[in-house]
């Protein structure tokens with residue numbers, strides 16, 4: 238029990254862990270990071286400030302944020318030999334395949350931050366992972382389009398640096414568009430952490446065995462890739478494009494309701510939210526703002542708005558409490574900024590790294606922490622004796 242939040246003993250006895258980082262009330266559609274509501278953070282904070290908040294528990298003072306930004310900027314470059322890893326992939330490799338491989342390999346290059354018993358090494362590994370994810374993701378994109386890698390430019394903000402490494406080229410100067418930078422930073426904030434989702438639980442479980450932090454984050458990236466989880470943003474935009482016209486929405490809603498049809502509305506529904514995902518609201522507002530400010534129109538946004546209206550007034554979705562989630566509108570913004578759909582989940586992984594790292598630190602620094610060991614309900618054969626092959 239902690240004042241405002243009291244759990245029934247039944248809940249805590251089945252909870253996978255105790256955490257002070259993120260609180261979700263799925264019925265009320267509430268999401269708090271260290272007590273701060275997600276919409277206030279998305280509107281007023283920055284991704285680096287939220288990263289500090291998740292890691293250290295409080296919003297930083299001005300000098301603390303400046304020092305944090307400086308420390309992160311010291312780790313944005315990737316060991317030069319890691320660049321050769323990219324050349325081992327086919328050009329059409331999915332960026333998430335590259336991220337799994339390259340992040341997992343980091344432990345082979347940064348031996349001075351793999352001893353999890355040393356708090357200083359844990360902190361350096363945490364800073365390295367947060368700092369290098371934009372560089373790794375941008376390099377995956379550049380490699381896929383056959384353009385040269387750009388080194389980080391630490392005179393830019395964390396997000397501005399990422400945009401330049403992604404969309405800049407050595408032959409031209411690159412101006413960070415402040416509208417795009419603000420939208421990208423807000424998208425990172427909205428994806429930063431989300432309590433014990435599948436990929437965060439994967440990171441915690443891997444960490445509980447004492448695996449090094451780079452390997453744990455690589456495990457989280459692998460889990461996030463699935464279309465039921467982080468892969469939904471790519472699947473949602475592909476679905477909206479496939480629907481293509483508001484006249485075809487009813488056909489897809491009918492398919493989503495048909496028990497015999499495996500099709501589900503991507504970007505809809507959630508394990509925990511049985512109300513509107515608070516992140517989806519901010520994402521929809523941001524999609525409208527970005528398209529307006531960039532003077533772009535996207536017929537897919539009209540399809541998304543109409544689909545949301547139709548679904549939310551349909552008794553199937555009302556009864557099952559299915560609402561748009563964080564992935565429903567994000568793809569529209571990412572597409573407007575210029576990312577291909579294959580990069581969408583890699584961007585989710587980039588942002589969620591701050592949550593994974595914060596949750597890993599919380600778990601690994603708990604002296605009571607034991608190796609995770611999920612239990613099962615055994616429904617197999619009762620004990621029986623071996624039968625030689627000739628007698629089966």
Ligand code: SDX
Pocket residue numbers: 430431433434435464465466467469493494500501502503504505506507508509557559562563564
């Ligand atoms: C993320 O955990 C997290 O916090 C994850 C995440 C994070 O920040 O880390 O929030 C990010 O992963 C968001 C979710 C992204 N995934 C998608 O948008 C994929 C589409 N959504 C579905 O696959 C589904 O909603 C899940 C996987 C998200 C949840 O699936 P569940 O647990 O089966 O949902 P449920 O138990 O609430 O389902 C209730 C019913 C079921 O029908 P019945 O078996 O009761 O008849 O609703 C149905 C489901 O089949 N249903 C859907 C549906 N989602 C659930 N029917 C049609 N379309 C959908 N999208």
